[in-house]
Amino acid sequence: MLIELLRTRLRPYRRPMALAALLQAVEVVGVLLLPTLNAAVINHGVVTGDRGDVLRFGALMVLVALVVVAAGIGSVYFAARTALAFGRDLRSAVFRRVLDLSARQVGRIGSSSLEVRTVNDVAHLEALVLAVFTALAAAPLTCLGSLVLALNQSVSLSAVPAALLPVIAVVVVLVVVRMTAGYRRLQPRLDRLNRTLGEQITGIRVVRAFVRGEYERARFRRTNEEVLRHSLTVGRLLATMFPTVTLTANLATVAVVWLGAVRVDGGAVRIGTVTAFVEYLVLIVWSVAMTTFVFVTVPRASVSARRIREVLDTEPELAAPRDPVHPGTAPGSLELRGVGFRYQGAEEPALRDVDLAARPGETVAITGSTGSGKTTLLNLVLRLSEVSTGAVLVNGVDVRRLDGGALTATVGLVPQRAHLLTGTVAGNLRFGDPDATTAQLWRALEVAQAREFVERMPGGLDAPISHGGGNLSGGQRQRLTIARTLLRRPRIYLFDDCFSALDQATEAALLAELAVETAGATVLMVAQRTSTIRRADRVVVLDEGRVAGTGRHEDLLGNPVYREIAHAQPARMEAG
Numbered sequence: 001m002l003i004e005l006l007r008t009r010l011r012p013y014r015r016p017m018a019l020a021a022l023l024q025a026v027e028v029v030g031v032l033l034l035p036t037l038n039a040a041v042i043n044h045g046v047v048t049g050d051r052g053d054v055l056r057f058g059a060l061m062v063l064v065a066l067v068v069v070a071a072g073i074g075s076v077y078f079a080a081r082t083a084l085a086f087g088r089d090l091r092s093a094v095f096r097r098v099l100d101l102s103a104r105q106v107g108r109i110g111s112s113s114l115e116v117r118t119v120n121d122v123a124h125l126e127a128l129v130l131a132v133f134t135a136l137a138a139a140p141l142t143c144l145g146s147l148v149l150a151l152n153q154s155v156s157l158s159a160v161p162a163a164l165l166p167v168i169a170v171v172v173v174l175v176v177v178r179m180t181a182g183y184r185r186l187q188p189r190l191d192r193l194n195r196t197l198g199e200q201i202t203g204i205r206v207v208r209a210f211v212r213g214e215y216e217r218a219r220f221r222r223t224n225e226e227v228l229r230h231s232l233t234v235g236r237l238l239a240t241m242f243p244t245v246t247l248t249a250n251l252a253t254v255a256v257v258w259l260g261a262v263r264v265d266g267g268a269v270r271i272g273t274v275t276a277f278v279e280y281l282v283l284i285v286w287s288v289a290m291t292t293f294v295f296v297t298v299p300r301a302s303v304s305a306r307r308i309r310e311v312l313d314t315e316p317e318l319a320a321p322r323d324p325v326h327p328g329t330a331p332g333s334l335e336l337r338g339v340g341f342r343y344q345g346a347e348e349p350a351l352r353d354v355d356l357a358a359r360p361g362e363t364v365a366i367t368g369s370t371g372s373g374k375t376t377l378l379n380l381v382l383r384l385s386e387v388s389t390g391a392v393l394v395n396g397v398d399v400r401r402l403d404g405g406a407l408t409a410t411v412g413l414v415p416q417r418a419h420l421l422t423g424t425v426a427g428n429l430r431f432g433d434p435d436a437t438t439a440q441l442w443r444a445l446e447v448a449q450a451r452e453f454v455e456r457m458p459g460g461l462d463a464p465i466s467h468g469g470g471n472l473s474g475g476q477r478q479r480l481t482i483a484r485t486l487l488r489r490p491r492i493y494l495f496d497d498c499f500s501a502l503d504q505a506t507e508a509a510l511l512a513e514l515a516v517e518t519a520g521a522t523v524l525m526v527a528q529r530t531s532t533i534r535r536a537d538r539v540v541v542l543d544e545g546r547v548a549g550t551g552r553h554e555d556l557l558g559n560p561v562y563r564e565i566a567h568a569q570p571a572r573m574e575a576g
């Protein structure tokens, strides 16, 4: 899976990869030449006292060293460029796929896990690519070249590195296998830590209000300890690997020096040969250490690759139509025909056999007790979920056949939970229409009864909005999200109980302005207050996912479900 992912995603970077490999090869050849040149300086120059040879070979060594440095810098540059561009592309691919997933699919993987996968897991693969292109190609070449040249210097001394390599190989393989298992256990714990932290930070007010600080601290400590325990397991393995490799290498160096000394003494080997041999041994150990360094990043990267592939391979369940229909400039009628919907894993359907029609210029209120399916119904219109039975039709066309962009341009939703993005007031409003003029922004704010408070904010339209709109009140957030949707000028408006945080006077003013602004459009309005419901041309009452009644407010007063809702707010009923 890891190889496949790297192969496909690195394809666009063949050129910088080839350059990095070429420069690495130049670097390796230079590095391999240096000990032999050094041996020549000692054997031909120093031992025989020939200054000319010392200078000739010395100058050559300096030249080779300069080439090695230049090639090294170049290869790292191209390797880093490849790795960073690869990371950027992979992050974008994961992010694009996440945007296409349905709420159910995001819920199945977990939003915090998706965050970790998009950032951390991609970074692990990026680190692997960098390690591969800075070390992996050079290391085996260096190792092999050093072995051959060491053999060329002395066959008898070569027994030492020949015995050394299998020992190190066995240690590396054993550790890498165990580390893969360790990382596989560690990664979900990191997801959990992220989720716990996210929940605690976003829910900090609830935690404080319910004096659950100590409980939450303990919960975080437990998760954190678990991450520590699994990180330590992996860390211990890592810690054993490098000392084992260096210890074996140092013992080998001692063996070579001892064996070499005996042979120099006996006249079988020259001193320069032993020096070169020790240098080749150092190179062999260096290349093994570099290979080990790459292999250490492999287990973590292969776990990350699996997690990234899981996201990339998740087919968005809200499939785009093969032959999409554009609704064109039709005014925007809406119809639900025998619609049923069941959430994954739920025992009961959230909606059953719902029939509803709304024509342009008409306002239909949807009411019902909590959990009766009102939000679910609106989500089906925008295809945020897919109907289980029946069909939703916009301008007479099944939404499953409509072009996705055209559907969202035709239908505008103001969700129940107002959510704003980090930025400014204007930036959030222009989410609705990027080309909106300042005058249009103020007009939308005026309709949404938000002009006054935005004017009072420091900077007005440029006032900062913090994450989720946390620096605004619930009612202010709601009004900005209404203005944002108004700027979109959809032909069908879906208001999901988005007036609930407003006081009655503000709500009345907003509804009056809204009626003018949305005249000619189709409006579906989830509402609980009788004062709001009464303004609608028609009311649809939902009860446990079924339509329990349809008609005007006055006609429905005989309906037991509606009466219950209305009677729960007698004061408002009279006022409305």
Ligand SMILES: Nc1ncnc2c1ncn2[C@@H]1O[C@H](COP(=O)(O)OP(=O)(O)OP(=O)(O)O)[C@@H](O)[C@H]1O
Binding pocket: 343, 344, 346, 350, 368, 369, 370, 371, 372, 373, 374, 375, 376, 377, 416
């Ligand atoms: N993501 C989900 N997974 C499973 N069941 C869900 C999910 N969302 C909602 N439900 C269930 O579907 C039913 C309808 O929920 P929905 O949110 O549509 O109700 P609602 O009428 O909008 O409620 P409220 O007035 O409280 O906002 C409820 O029983 C709810 O528990």
